[in-house]
Amino acid sequence: MATSDFTDKAALYRSAIPQAREGLIYLNHCAVSPVTDGVQQAVLEALELRRNSRIDRFERQLQVIAETRNMLATVTGSGNPDRVAFVQNTTVALNAVARGFPWKTGDEVLVADCEFSSNVYAWTNLKRHGVNTVFVPAPDGRVTPNRILNAITSRTRIVAVSAVQYVSGFRADIAAIGRICRERDLFLVVDGIQAAGALPQHASEWGADAYCGGAHKWLMGPQGIGYLCVSDRLHTMLEPTTPGWLSVPDPWDLYNFNQDEEATARRYEGGTYNTAGIFGLHAALSMLIDIDTARSEAHILKLGSRLMAGFANLGITAALPHSQPGSMSGTDSKTAATESGSGKQLNDSAGILVNTSNAYCQHSGISAFALSESANINETIQFYRNNGIFISVRSGMLRIAPHFWNTTDEIDKVIEITARMPRLSELFMTV
Template sequence: MNDEIRALFPATTYYTYLNSAAISPIPTTALDAVTRQLADVAVNGSLHYQDWVDTKDRCRDLAAEMLSVRSDQIAFVRNTSDGVASIANGLKWKAGDNIVSFEGEFPANFYPWRRIRDAYGVELRLCREIDGRVDIDEMLSMIDHNTKVVAISAVQYASGFRADLERIGRAARDVDALFVVDIIQGFGAIPFDLPAQFVDAACGASHKWLCAPEGCGMIYLSDRARERLEPTLVGWISVETPWDFADREQPFRSTALAWESGTGCAALFYGLEQSLSLLHTTGADNIERHLAGLTDQLCSSLTGKDYEIISSRTPGEASQIVCIKHTGGLTSNQIASHLETEKIIVSPRGDRLRIAPHFYNNSSDIDRLVEALP
């Protein structure tokens, strides 16, 4: 990536910031857009309300294009958790159904399914993670004709394992199950073509690899998923003509927009639009290549040092997240705290140190990290 992108992120001036899997800094373009919108409301109140709506719709269009889906298949919610829960709660469950997932999923993609298990007597089948990877063959063996949902993350938050979405999605489709994917740890860092990957529903949010303010979650619903799901949290903008306040019997929207219950913070979408535009212009393939170069550099630089690479580096399984473990007894918290004193920002995740560069990072950032590791 070039210096022009890096210059948009003030955090790179103060830190070696390698923590995009937690929260990414936002670019100055997003900050300026949010500030301008709030300043406009301070002066003009609701006079420019239509522009708020139009900005949100432009975000919808950008997200849809980046995921290779239609705009009316994207709904904005508060966060990934809301998205997963709305899908889990919107299906009709019965005893005997089962859900197939990964053992190490982030809680946002576990608790909604656990609640379904407990409420309906549904079986929740979890495929193990061993040495930083998931055996996809083992996972596929868990899918059968009673499987109602296969729910996984595109990239695992604590290992960086990247799932073969097309292969898993095809297996789910073969038994008529819905394939639900948490894309928050990939969207903005790797390319997606959700229809080609047989993804029926996807959930993500703005504050990680999309480099935007927190508070903009999103759902993708394929037509197939929309036919099976009922929106469970509806409000005044969930209906076909929201501004017709008198017609209380009008239908709910037939698209994913039925999942948008009410207004959100308009300013956030002004920031999101700028961040999505930057990522889209840069190109997912270009970002993926850049991050592959940085993570390859990192892993090569650790050779001979007291660190074990936990993340799979097998082509197709490697992602932009690299997790490592100290072989000499230092804990991940100790290492992360030491690095923070050097203004190098990473995350401890259990016994692992998670390193997550983005497109604003460069090879000098990786060199500085490796030199500072205790």
């Protein structure tokens, strides 16, 4: 796609976002995204099918469900729509894996100590079944292959990691972590809600056995609709945790209780679909595929780099200062390449792990800046809100998260407004 094509399409979709039309600067996609007019219209279409047509005719619904499943397989990089299940949200997807996995007493699951709580409670809840959750220390918000590697024991069965950390914005090297897992016959579970829709995802290529997410952040879809993508090997051993009438090959053979499980990932869905949510997600995915996630990523990272440079001029340092794509600063001094055969090399003097086989960048759509302990979080958020800027704070980090439809002018405005903030030098920590 030529640059002009991307710019034109981004402007077109921007015009369909109410917040943009109102002149607001919305940079909070890491929390909840706005929805376009098209998403709203799609949800209304689903409801209209209940109002004004024969209620027991489902051709259109089934078409949209199938198309949405296909698009999820594309956007997540899982590849096979038969291994995509609709669920309520990321939490439900993670729990479907946690509760359906064939654990043995004493098994371990690795989770970083900076993960969002949904990717923690799903695993710690297994303690009652004799499964232990081992926390991987990541005090700087970086979940690196080395840190994962050093935490693996003979009891490890699953590694659960976010593609992008929700506080720091750190983008994990899932490809390298996937190689580590495959070489040790471990299962990799990826929480992709902070990545899918903003960054190209390659779940199957990375070796992710489960890729979980929801629609309401970077996918720009409705709340209350999510997905679970599973690998073939996990699919053969994962037990459905909510079996229901849709979990069998012929749901309408209602009194045949001897049916086998449905062969596809539909076995994990169980009951009636959130059709309105799926219709809205269908519209959102159509937009993202049309705009091209790779082009979105380039634009988003450009905005992030511009923001960090502008904040740096104000004396504010990002949690993950921008470096060259293909490098990851702040990693351990011991390379995972030597032990995992991942094709990586380490520059010991610089402390930079360089991916020699495939360009890797630690940055995502989230730019995070540490607030001082004396900062009043509510006042900070309200200051931006009073100036028409929507951001969020999590765990003492100010998060600014633009998407493909945001502009450089908006980033410049944020920098300008921040420069006018009272007691600016006392508000942010220097790193």
